[in-house]
Amino acid sequence: MTLLYGRGYASVNYPTGMNLGGDPSQALIHATTMGGFVISLSSVDLGQGLKTVVAQCAAETLGMPMEQIIVDTADTDTGPHCMGTFASRGTHRVGNAVIMAAREAREVMLQVAADELEVDAGDLETDGSGYVRLKGSPAKQIHISDIALAAHFKQGKSISGRGMFLKERSYPVPETGEMDPDSCQAHACTVADVEVDDETGVVTVLRLHNTYEIGRALNPAMATQQVEGGAWMGVSHAIFESTEPYYPASRAHGPVDFSEYLMPGSGEIPEQTSVILERPASNGPFGAKGIGEMTANAPIPAIANAIFDACGVRLTTMPFTPESVLRGLDALRDGEPVA
Amino acid sequence: MPLRIVNVKVNGVDQAFMAKPDTTLLLALREQLGLMGAKRGCAQGACGSCTVLLDGAPVVSCLVPAATIDGAAVATVEGLADGQELNDVQQAFVDGFATQCGFCTPGMIMSAEALLARNPDPTADEVNEAISGNVCRCTGYAPIVSAILEAARRRRDRAGTAEQEATR
Numbered sequence A: 001m002t003l004l005y006g007r008g009y010a011s012v013n014y015p016t017g018m019n020l021g022g023d024p025s026q027a028l029i030h031a032t033t034m035g036g037f038v039i040s041l042s043s044v045d046l047g048q049g050l051k052t053v054v055a056q057c058a059a060e061t062l063g064m065p066m067e068q069i070i071v072d073t074a075d076t077d078t079g080p081h082c083m084g085t086f087a088s089r090g091t092h093r094v095g096n097a098v099i100m101a102a103r104e105a106r107e108v109m110l111q112v113a114a115d116e117l118e119v120d121a122g123d124l125e126t127d128g129s130g131y132v133r134l135k136g137s138p139a140k141q142i143h144i145s146d147i148a149l150a151a152h153f154k155q156g157k158s159i160s161g162r163g164m165f166l167k168e169r170s171y172p173v174p175e176t177g178e179m180d181p182d183s184c185q186a187h188a189c190t191v192a193d194v195e196v197d198d199e200t201g202v203v204t205v206l207r208l209h210n211t212y213e214i215g216r217a218l219n220p221a222m223a224t225q226q227v228e229g230g231a232w233m234g235v236s237h238a239i240f241e242s243t244e245p246y247y248p249a250s251r252a253h254g255p256v257d258f259s260e261y262l263m264p265g266s267g268e269i270p271e272q273t274s275v276i277l278e279r280p281a282s283n284g285p286f287g288a289k290g291i292g293e294m295t296a297n298a299p300i301p302a303i304a305n306a307i308f309d310a311c312g313v314r315l316t317t318m319p320f321t322p323e324s325v326l327r328g329l330d331a332l333r334d335g336e337p338v339a
Numbered sequence B: 001m002p003l004r005i006v007n008v009k010v011n012g013v014d015q016a017f018m019a020k021p022d023t024t025l026l027l028a029l030r031e032q033l034g035l036m037g038a039k040r041g042c043a044q045g046a047c048g049s050c051t052v053l054l055d056g057a058p059v060v061s062c063l064v065p066a067a068t069i070d071g072a073a074v075a076t077v078e079g080l081a082d083g084q085e086l087n088d089v090q091q092a093f094v095d096g097f098a099t100q101c102g103f104c105t106p107g108m109i110m111s112a113e114a115l116l117a118r119n120p121d122p123t124a125d126e127v128n129e130a131i132s133g134n135v136c137r138c139t140g141y142a143p144i145v146s147a148i149l150e151a152a153r154r155r156r157d158r159a160g161t162a163e164q165e166a167t168r
Helices: A050-062 A090-117 A144-155 A220-239 A299-311 A322-333 B025-032 B088-095 B105-118 B124-130 B142-167
Strands: A003-015 A023-031 A037-040 A069-072 A124-126 A131-134 A137-143 A160-167 A185-197 A203-213 A271-277 B004-010 B013-019 B051-054 B057-060 B073-075
Touching: A003 A299, A023 A090, A023 A144, A037 A050, A037 A090, A050 A069, A050 A090, A090 A124, A090 A131, A090 A137, A090 A144, A090 A160, A131 A144, A137 A144, A185 A220, A185 A299, A203 A220, A203 A299, A220 A271, A220 A299, A299 A322, B013 B025, B025 B051, B051 B105, B057 B105, B088 B105, B088 B142, B105 B124, B105 B142, B124 B142
Parallel strands: A037 A069, A203 A271, B004 B073
Antiparallel strands: A003 A185, A023 A037, A023 A160, A124 A131, A131 A137, A185 A203, B004 B013, B051 B057, B051 B073
16 A cells, blocks of 8 residues: 655636626615614625625725624515625625715715714715714714714705616627626636545545635635635535436435535545735725635646646546546556546 | 423523423424524534533434433533623634634534533544534634634633642
């Protein structure tokens, strides 16, 4: 038995959003009487952190603290339209819509504050802690809770805004094929170090080194976790997951439910290092690109290349099971050409 | 089999509820006692998101018939914090960002509590073994393992300090 070591590389570029019939998302924002800002969305946060990121976008644009922002994604029947959480589009599309809505709301907020302070709205700024103040004369200030009360009970205004982000459908130029199907593309490279046991065929992923260029990382902690959690899913695709391990010869031995569906546990994770490069995209919210689905992509070919580097077996069908590695090794010994 | 009254101590408080023969501990905790920390993931004992401590031992509460635990002590994630102050494991999960969607987190934390109660100085392998029944689909596990090791370290440091104070 020999443990063979190999290293493989793979790169990916990944589009943000899609190009079906146009790709819109809308957002509404309004201030409550207490001075909180409610963002209404139909976009879904299924755990990836969309609510956090759009709250950041709104807080930054309004000049208000994060604690003032309430994100409501309650109901797709009654909320502003969103195409959904897919195509790595959430941060880009919804973030842009929220920024647009927050800008409009900010203008009303400053106008209400200006009327209360009896100054020109153009001379006002936010301090980020909840106050609107006069530039150069910070003692003249008013808190958002007082601005909201004045808007509702004295001035009869709604501190609110609408955000309508639309990536229009792009048709290819027939002569050249040229088109603009996505808003921007994120890029990544993964380096995989693996160990292949030439007796059992078992592949162990030892280390993954990830580098991601994702525009601006609006929330670096969540972005890093998306990279590493996604890489874990890539490892899972690469060497574990299959509903039909013996297809098409036999369908009798596959898992019947998720409790039998093979995925790596905490003891089977590689060591990971991750680097995020920030090259802001001109059309992204504060420069962000999508970083959803791509994180599971690069690890798979990197692992395949590392297996090839380790033992000369070129695998093209996932998962890279012990059986497929051993069959590949047998073929090499028999002098068959490498596929 | 008729309804039974089940008496248990949950997070140190005496509780009683009615259990049908097919009432699981998880169902009783969530729907009769209003404790929503333990999550119903797979409902067949495979994912660990419903993990609670039963007389100190970690169990998947979705597979425990409530009627069989009369007189037992149950600990859930709700019982760990002291008011607004998180306990060591919870705080280490926050500090190490060992959560993304959060669905597995209560079960992970209770498995970690069970481990640290019997082994205050675990290795990474021992942590992996302790949470091997808990599935996470977001983080890739590494931050969770680090957080549990960090919680163990903080708890040992505190115990060491307390011992020094006592002998002074």
